[in-house]
Amino acid sequence: MDGAGGPLAQADAAAVERRTTRSTCCYCGVGCGVLVHSERDAGGERIVAVEGDPDHPANHGRLCSKGRTLADSARSLHGRVLAPELRGRRGEPRRAVDWGLALDTVAERLAAIVERHGPDAVAFYISGQLLTEDYYVFNKLAKGLIGTNNIDTNSRLCMSSAVTGYKLAFGADGPPTCYEDLEHARTVLFAGSNAAYAHPVLFRRLEEAKARDPQVRWIVVDPRRTDTAAMADLHLAIQPGTDVALFNGMLHHLVWEGLLDQDFIRERTTGFAELKQLLRDYTPRMAAEICGIPAADLVTAAEWFGRSPAALSLYCMGLNQSAHGTDKNLALIQLHLATRQLGRPGAGPFSLTGQPNAMGGREVGGMATMLAAHREITDEGHRAEVEALWKLAPGTLSPRPGLAAVELFEGLRTGKVKAVWIACTNPAHSMPDIGPVREALHKAEYVVVQEAFSGTDTVPFADALLPASTWGEKEGTVTNSERRISRVRAAVAAPGQARPDWWIAREVARRIEARLAAPGAAPLFEAEAPAAIFAEHRVLTVGRDLDIGGLDYARLEDQGPQQWPFPAGAAQGQARRYADGVFATADGRARFHATPYRPVAEPISARFPLRLLTGRLRDQWHGMSRTGRVPELFAHSPEPGLRMHPDDAVRRGLKAGELVRVASKRGELVLPLEISDELASGTVFAAMHWSGQHLSSGGINEVSQPAVDARSRQPELKHAAVRVEKAGFGWHLLAARHGDILALRAAVQPLLKDCGYAGLSLQADADPDAPDGRAWLVLRAASAEAMPADWLAALDAALDLGAGADTLEYRDARRGLLKRVAWRGEAGGSFIGGLLWSDVQPGGEALLRTALAGNPWRGPRLAAFSAMAEVARDPVVCVCRQVTESAIRHEVRAGADVPALKQKLGCGTVCGSCVPQLTQLVRQAASA
Numbered sequence: 001m002d003g004a005g006g007p008l009a010q011a012d013a014a015a016v017e018r019r020t021t022r023s024t025c026c027y028c029g030v031g032c033g034v035l036v037h038s039e040r041d042a043g044g045e046r047i048v049a050v051e052g053d054p055d056h057p058a059n060h061g062r063l064c065s066k067g068r069t070l071a072d073s074a075r076s077l078h079g080r081v082l083a084p085e086l087r088g089r090r091g092e093p094r095r096a097v098d099w100g101l102a103l104d105t106v107a108e109r110l111a112a113i114v115e116r117h118g119p120d121a122v123a124f125y126i127s128g129q130l131l132t133e134d135y136y137v138f139n140k141l142a143k144g145l146i147g148t149n150n151i152d153t154n155s156r157l158c159m160s161s162a163v164t165g166y167k168l169a170f171g172a173d174g175p176p177t178c179y180e181d182l183e184h185a186r187t188v189l190f191a192g193s194n195a196a197y198a199h200p201v202l203f204r205r206l207e208e209a210k211a212r213d214p215q216v217r218w219i220v221v222d223p224r225r226t227d228t229a230a231m232a233d234l235h236l237a238i239q240p241g242t243d244v245a246l247f248n249g250m251l252h253h254l255v256w257e258g259l260l261d262q263d264f265i266r267e268r269t270t271g272f273a274e275l276k277q278l279l280r281d282y283t284p285r286m287a288a289e290i291c292g293i294p295a296a297d298l299v300t301a302a303e304w305f306g307r308s309p310a311a312l313s314l315y316c317m318g319l320n321q322s323a324h325g326t327d328k329n330l331a332l333i334q335l336h337l338a339t340r341q342l343g344r345p346g347a348g349p350f351s352l353t354g355q356p357n358a359m360g361g362r363e364v365g366g367m368a369t370m371l372a373a374h375r376e377i378t379d380e381g382h383r384a385e386v387e388a389l390w391k392l393a394p395g396t397l398s399p400r401p402g403l404a405a406v407e408l409f410e411g412l413r414t415g416k417v418k419a420v421w422i423a424c425t426n427p428a429h430s431m432p433d434i435g436p437v438r439e440a441l442h443k444a445e446y447v448v449v450q451e452a453f454s455g456t457d458t459v460p461f462a463d464a465l466l467p468a469s470t471w472g473e474k475e476g477t478v479t480n481s482e483r484r485i486s487r488v489r490a491a492v493a494a495p496g497q498a499r500p501d502w503w504i505a506r507e508v509a510r511r512i513e514a515r516l517a518a519p520g521a522a523p524l525f526e527a528e529a530p531a532a533i534f535a536e537h538r539v540l541t542v543g544r545d546l547d548i549g550g551l552d553y554a555r556l557e558d559q560g561p562q563q564w565p566f567p568a569g570a571a572q573g574q575a576r577r578y579a580d581g582v583f584a585t586a587d588g589r590a591r592f593h594a595t596p597y598r599p600v601a602e603p604i605s606a607r608f609p610l611r612l613l614t615g616r617l618r619d620q621w622h623g624m625s626r627t628g629r630v631p632e633l634f635a636h637s638p639e640p641g642l643r644m645h646p647d648d649a650v651r652r653g654l655k656a657g658e659l660v661r662v663a664s665k666r667g668e669l670v671l672p673l674e675i676s677d678e679l680a681s682g683t684v685f686a687a688m689h690w691s692g693q694h695l696s697s698g699g700i701n702e703v704s705q706p707a708v709d710a711r712s713r714q715p716e717l718k719h720a721a722v723r724v725e726k727a728g729f730g731w732h733l734l735a736a737r738h739g740d741i742l743a744l745r746a747a748v749q750p751l752l753k754d755c756g757y758a759g760l761s762l763q764a765d766a767d768p769d770a771p772d773g774r775a776w777l778v779l780r781a782a783s784a785e786a787m788p789a790d791w792l793a794a795l796d797a798a799l800d801l802g803a804g805a806d807t808l809e810y811r812d813a814r815r816g817l818l819k820r821v822a823w824r825g826e827a828g829g830s831f832i833g834g835l836l837w838s839d840v841q842p843g844g845e846a847l848l849r850t851a852l853a854g855n856p857w858r859g860p861r862l863a864a865f866s867a868m869a870e871v872a873r874d875p876v877v878c879v880c881r882q883v884t885e886s887a888i889r890h891e892v893r894a895g896a897d898v899p900a901l902k903q904k905l906g907c908g909t910v911c912g913s914c915v916p917q918l919t920q921l922v923r924q925a926a927s928a
Contacts, residue, residue: 016041021491022053024478025067026129026471027621029353030201031480032059032067033561036472036491045492047074047472057561058179058480064200065619065633065879065913072630074472078742079455079629081467082496094465099497099507106421106464107511109446113418114146114516119398123150123408123417126366127424128158128355131476131488133533134501135357135366137525138423141509143365144390144524145516149377149402150417152368154425155358156405156714157432160369161320162351163362164712165329168593169337171585172545173362173374176577177312177348178482178563183209184346185312187304190220191243191332192318192718196227196916197618199316199352199481203228204912217308219301221246222318223613224685225678227916230923234301237680238291240611240719241600243319247331248597249287250302251338252279259306261340268581269337271592278594290597292680306339310346317354317615321717323601323707331595338592343579352481359479363546364537368402369713373541377401389540391522404713405431406706413440423450423501424468426623428457429691432715433666433706434698450504453625455746457692468501469494471626476502476530477556479564483573485551486561502533542568545584601707601716604682608664608721610648611683614700615718618913619879620689628693631741631762631775635876636914638761639780640690640699641674644724645681649673654726657842659757659782661727662686662703664720669697670727670757672780684724688717693749696758696781729756729782731816734844736778736851737799737834738765738824744777747798754791755781764882766854767831776852780842786816787838801834810865816840821847821864823857830856832864845870877921878907878914888918892925 017040025032033056037049050070054061084102085094097105113121124142126135135153142151163173170176182188182205195203210216220232221243229235238246254260255276265272284302288295305311313336319328333349335341342348353359365372375382383397403411409427411417413436420441431437441447441461449462452470459465473494479485494500506525513524527533531553541564542549549568556562563573582588604611619633627633642662644654654660656675661668662684671686679685686700705720737744741762752758763776777799781787796802806823817839824833832851837844846868850857857864874884883905891904898918902908908915 019491021489022487023472023489023491024356024486025063025070026356026626027066028199029355029358029481030058030199031356031478031484031486031561032056032063032201033486034063034067034070037071038491047071047491055560056486058482058484058486059201062201062204063911065911066621066627068880068911069627069630069633070471072632073626076629076742077495078740079453079746080495080498081451081454081465082498083467084497085462085465087463090463094462099499102464102466103507103511106448106466107508107515110146110419110421110508111512111515113445117418119147120150121418122146122148123403123412123420124152125405125408125420125422125425125427126151126153126361128153128155128358128361129424130361130501131357131474131478131530132360132364132537133476133530134423134505135361136364136533136537137502137505137509139364139366139372140390140524141505141512143371143397144392145509145513147396147398149368149398149400150408151366151402152405152408153361153366154405154427154430155355155361156367157430157717158317158320158354159351159358159362160367160404160714161322161325161329161709161712162315164326164709165333166351168326169330169333169591170578170583171591174359174483174546174577175348175350175481176342177350178575179205180575181312181346181348181350182206185209185216185310186346187217187219187308187311189301189305189311189313190218190222190228190232191313191315192221192320192328193314193316193352194222194226194228194615195314195316195352196231197616198354200618200911200913202352203916207915217304219304223680223683224615227618227920230920231916234297234304236291236293236297236301238293240613240683241322241324242291242597243328244324244331244595245282245287245290245597246298247328247335248279248282248595249284249291249298250305251331251335252282252287253284253299253302254306254335254338255279257306260338264340264581265338268583269590269592270587272338274594275334275592278596282597305335305341308341310344311336311339311341312346313349314352315349316352318718320714322714322719323709323716324598325709325714326711327595327598330593334592334595337590343576343581345576348576350481356480357478359481359483360477360485363479363541368404368408371397372537373544374546375544386540390524393518393521404708406708406713406715409437409440412444415443418444419446419448420444421448421450422458423505424452426456426458426625426691428461429623429699429701432701432704432717434701435667438698450501452498455693455749456623456625457698466504467496467498468504469498473498474500477534482563484561484563485548485556487553487556502530600719602705602719602721604721608723609682610722610724612662612664612700612703612720612722613683613685613718614688614704615685617687617689620687622689623691624689624694628762629742631764632879634762635764635879635882637687638763638778640671640687640695640759642671642724643674643676643679643685645679645683646675646677647681648684649675652724652726654724659727659729660724662722662724664703664722666704667702669695669700669702672759684722690759692752694760696752696755727757729784730840731783731786732839732842733781733787734779734837734842734848735781735795735799735801735835736776736848737801738776738851739774741775741777744799748777748779748795751791751794751798752781755783757782763852766852766882778848792818792838795836799834799836801836806833808861808864819844819865821861823861832857849873877917878905880910881906883907885921888921889925892922897922
């Protein structure tokens with residue numbers, strides 16, 4: 001194996017060069033190591049397989065369902081941006097150009113706007129999926145060259161409250177914990193984290209630790225009974241947004257019972273007296289009433305935490321995505337400080353990072369409210385340090401914090417900001433309240449989008465579209481949730497004219513520098529490779545809390561991933577921080593803060609009586625620009641939906657599968673209804689992933705809440721007040737087609753916006769003889785009136801379902817019915833290859849299930865149009881082995897437990913992501 005990607009073997013007859021490259025997964029903040037297998041022959045090079053790296057300390061060879069299918073996501077170039085594109089005037093289509101013209105044009109337009117309106121008329125919106133080196137160059141371009149702090153990131157939407165909480169409590173950003181603590185913890189408190197879905201590889205480690213020692217206790221704080229909550233020893237199903245009241249009530253009990261470390265509080269912290277005064281009002285009974293849970297459960301949680309030899313808390317978006325996210329983080333951290341549950345194995349407050357390099361972005365200061373290496377924009381001394389290291393004239397750096405994400409796009413909408421450069425993120429889908437965001441992008445004087453995939457909701461707004469390389473094609477570093485820096489390596493060359501993100505930013509920066517820089521100024525962008533950029537970044541960290549003066553690419557190559565801090569002269573990085581009780585504040589003491597409970601930003605009302613919660617699906621990632629290319633990853637949750645408690649559905653006269661309208665004060669969208677008792681009555685849930693690439697709307701952020709936390713500037717994406725009612729449509733359509741799913745989706749997607757409701761999904765082919773790379777595209781649509789003839793004709797053309805020798809059709813012009821079935825294979829083939837079912841009522845489900853199951857058609861073909869018994873969907877639980885729920889329930893009824901299911905069916909034996917659901921199914925059977 002060659003860590004630098006050198007050849008491993010030569011295939012003699014076929015002249016195929018095969019090699020394996022060590023790299024890092026591009027999904028969540030766990031930072032799993034991967035082995036990327038690639039091939040090169042006369043036809044080019046391609047990634048053919050991915051497996052977990054057994055030598056990487058973050059995952060030891062494990063991968064989740066998403067990581068396992070990375071090669072499938074990279075298999076096709078369909079939908080990749082392969083050349084720069086420029087738009088002449090608004091309304092005109094973009095045209096492909098060469099890099100020289102693209103770079104010159106972007107630089108000229110941005111420089112001209114700076115000259116006319118000042119540096120703050122330009123903004124950058126970047127991503128936690130960029131590499132540290134990419135982030136660094138963008139940060140230097142914005143703050144060091146243009147002179148604006150208007151550079152923010154989608155990490156603002158997920159991690160900024162955790163950053164603020166750590167800084168206020170400890171004096172510096174960064175978790176004080178490490179992954180080894182997962183095995184050492186005796187009590188694990190999950191708060192606002194469905195780790196079974198969001199961080200499945202870490203969850204496997206927790207499962208194994210609990211299996212070794214059943215005395216380990218899990219407490220899960222979550223309004224929903226998620227897969228994580230279903231496995232808990234104690235599930236605190238609190239009312240949405242009441243986390244601060246819960247943690248204050250727990251701390252009140254710990255004070256009352258004398259379970260605090262008084263010596264540590266007195267000698268190593270400040271501010272506890274003021275917090276203690278506040279806590280007087282948060283008796284367990286009062287706090288429990290606010291939270292909507294039994295007071296005895298709150299006391300139990302406090303006892304387990306306070307008396308535990310090692311208590312570890314794991315938290316994520318449920319705390320962060322709130323208008324009071326900073327207080328939620330602080331209230332939880334203060335449980336650890338008051339009991340000194342930190343700085344030793346198995347103990348500490350551990351913020352699980354959402355994106356692969358949100359931590360690296362924070363390290364280089366890639367946000368509007370910070371400078372490089374955890375420095376403060378408003379600190380004159382800190383600005384002077386960066387100016388000296390960047391060889392800038394004194395006073396060059398702006399002392400004003402820039403616009404954070406929500407304010408940035410509002411500034412663009414009002415004209416305060418004239419131009420925005422968006423890189424590796426999709427704000428037209430992921431920002432809260434996306435209606436005004438789309439308006440902002442439409443009104444902007446100039447929009448640059450730097451992207452690898454053309455199929456995002458933001459790309460259509462681009463005046464300049466710049467093709468970026470993506471995972472498998474990039475070189476650099478990322479930092480995971482435990483502060484561990486890993487190398488990312490290129491397994492194949494970037495296709496077409498795609499270039500690394502840092503290179504694109506640097507080339508534009510050099511052109512702007514030639515125009516705007518003062519005579520005699522030192523050049524800012526001399527680095528020619530990621531290693532040189534990393535070296536610049538390293539120098540900025542020396543002497544800071546995240547000192548990596550002892551790290552460089554050579555050490556990362558020789559010794560593998562390393563944790564920071566790692567100062568010069570150190571033999572290794574520091575696994576746990578603050579073990580000595582000395583914190584990163586001026587006096588070395590941690591800070592307590594009074595954290596009063598405040599309700600959610602938008603309370604329910606008679607007009608909007610339901611609480612909408614948002615979250616993740618198990619096998620999808622963000623806006624699905626990558627996972628949405630893999631049909632297997634749709635198997636567990638194949639379609640968008642709104643989940644509702646059965647009692648709430650009955651009261652509204654709603655049934656599963658019906659289309660419902662979800663509305664808030666800001667907007668609305670239509671979704672199919674799912675009935676689920678995982679939710680409390682009065683609460684509904686929708687996944688965040690579905691965008692305008694798969695829906696006729698922009699997704700759930702049509703209705704989400706843009707209110708932000710006053711200190712972290714993070715929006716309250718987790719909660720909004722909504723109403724739900726039946727959506728009446730006069731016509732329903734079901735279409736499915738087997739073939740090249742990426743080409744089919746690109747052809748069908750433009751038609752979605754013309755429907756009252758439309759939902760696209762991909763489904764793997766169950767036919768073992770089907771050609772590789774081909775699968776099913778499924779479209780469900782509805783409209784108030786009959787589908788227009790020209791729209792149906794366009795759909796026909798997109799799906800190629802026109803009448804032919806292997807096509808049967810039933811049409812009733814008077815009633816406006818159209819039913820068509822296409823047959824796959826040679827003439828007389830017995831497999832269904834496509835269908836179109838347009839009627840006043842939903843239909844065609846039984847035929848679709850037959851096709852998706854890969855079963856041949858039995859009986860006369862004309863019988864396809866006759867009435868058929870409805871066939872319920874059999875959900876796939878295990879994606880890796882394609883094991884369905886019915887197969888699992890059959891074995892469970894026969895007495896199988898989880899180990900027996902693994903042995904008999906193979907489910908849970910590959911990535912393990914389905915193990916929590918297997919456990920639930922076994923427990924449900926036992927309870928029944």
